[in-house]
Amino acid sequence: MFLLCAGFPNELDCRPPHLLEQRYRSHAVSVGAIQLAWLEDGYTSCSQDESEVRISLADPNGGTTAVVIWKIGSSRFVVTRPWPGYHSIYIREGRSLVVASHLKMLDGLMLQSSPLPKQLPAGVTRVIDSGKTGYVGTDIREPLFNRRAPHSLTDAARSARLVLVKAMRAAPEDAALLLSGGIDSSALAVAARLAGRSPQTFTFGTILAQRNDISKSDMIAARRVARHLSLPHEEIIVDQKQIVENAVPAVFASELHRGTFVDDAVVYLEVAKTLSMSGVRTVLVGEAGDDCFGCFPSMLRFYRGHALQSKLRRELLVGSPNDYAAIQKIFSFFGIRIIDPFLSLAVARLGYCLPLDMRIDQQRLMKPVLRRAFASDLPPEIVSREKHVSRDVSGVRETMVESLGSGRNRYLKTFKDLFRNGGSAAHQALALAALNA
Secondary structure, three states: EEEEEEEEOOOOOOOOOOOHOOOOOEEEEEEEEEEEEEEEOOOOEEOOOOOOEEEEEEOOOOOOOOOEEOOOOOOOEEEOOOOOOOOOEEEOOOOOHHHHHOOHHHHHOOOOOOOOOOOOOOOOOEEEEEEEEEEEEEEEOOOOOOOOOOOOOOHHHHHHHHHHHHHHHHOOOOEEEEEOOOOOHHHHHHHHOOOOOOOOOOEEEEEOOOOOOOOOHHHHHHHHHHHHHOOOOOEEEHHHHHHHOOOHHHHHHHHOOOOHHHHHHHHHHHHHHHHOOOOOOOEEEOHHHHHHHHHHHHHHHHOOOHHHHHHHHHHHHHHHHHHHHHHHHHHOOOEEEOHHHHHHHHHHHHHHOOOOOOOOOOOOOHHHHHHHHHHOOHHHHHHHHOOOOOOHOOOOOHHHHHHHOOOOOOOOOOHHHOOOOOOOOHHHHHHHHHHHH
C-alpha cells in the first residue's frame, strides 16, 4: 500500500494510519512539498536515486511494475495502472494532489468533507502537472483493444481455446482454481488440463447450496466437472452466521459498497481464510468471464444494439478490472494472490471485439463462444447449463437478504462509516480486528 501527497500544508501528516502500521512495517519520506508513505505489505516497493523516485507494485506472476514515477525537483508525476488493473490506483487532483493504492491509507488526510479520490482505469497512464490552479492530469490510453471481430463463431471458439490455454500455461504451477461448475470456470479447468496442469479445485457455498439439481447447484456441477477432468476437488461449506458477520470486514477489505459485490465478498473472506490455512498462495478465478464473453440477462432489459455493445465493452475495460482489484484486496489480507485469466490481454482483446451475436444466443444461455470452444471436453449437462448468479445458487443472497435486507444501498452506510465519517479510524480498527481474528 502507498500514499503520495503533493502541495499539502506542512502540518498535515501524510503517514499510514496507525492501525495499519501495527500490521505492516511503514516507511515515509518527504522532499519539499512532496510526501510519500508506503507499507511493506508484500506488494509495494519504493526506490530512489539522485534523479527520481519510483513506487512499484508486484504483479500476480511475480514481477513488479512502476506505477508512480516522480522526477525529483519537478512538479510532474507519471501514474500508471497497468492492464489488467491488478491493483487499484486512486487519484484526487486540485489545489493538492493525492495518489494512493488504497482508501485505507487516506484516514489521516481528513478528506471527509471533499470527494474521495477516483479510481484510475486499467491500462491508463496519467501525466499530472501542477499549474496556476493546482494539479491537473492528462490521460494516455494505449490502443490495447483495436482488433477485428472473428469471421464466425467457429473462428472465435478456436481463438478462445488457444488464448485461454496460453493464459493457463502462464499461471504459476501451484495455483488453485475456484470451480463453480459454470461454463466460465469449467472452461478454465479444461484449459488448465490442455496446458498440462492439474490444479487443486475448490467450490464454496452455504448449506443451502447442497441441492440435488445440477442445473441449480454449483456444488453438484463442480463435482461433475472435477470428476470428468480427474482434478483434485474440495468443497468449502461457509457458515451462514459468519458470512453475515463478514459484511463490515468485507466492505473494509474490498473498499466497495455495491450490494452485488459485497454479497460475494463476504464468502471470499471465508474462502481466503480456508485456502490460506491450506497453504494456497495463488488462486485462479473466472469472475470476468461474463464481461469478456457474455452478457448478464438483466442488461437486455435496459440496453439494445450499439448501446448494449458499448455497455459490455465498458464493463470489460473498467468494471471487471475494478472488481478484480477489489477481490485481490480481500485475498491479499491472507497472503494470497488472485489471477483472472479472462483478463489476460489476449483473452480480453478477443472478448472486446466479439459482436453481440457471439455473446448472446437465442436460448439466452449466453457465452456461445466458450460453449462451442470446450463442448468436446465437458459433459453435455455442463456445456448447456444455464447462467446462474453465484450468490443465488450458493445460498449467500438468501442468507444476506434475510439478515441485512435487499436494498440497493444496504452497505453504503457501512462504507461511509469506514472511509468518510469522522469516526472512520475506530470503525476501521474493528473491521481489521475481525479480519485478524
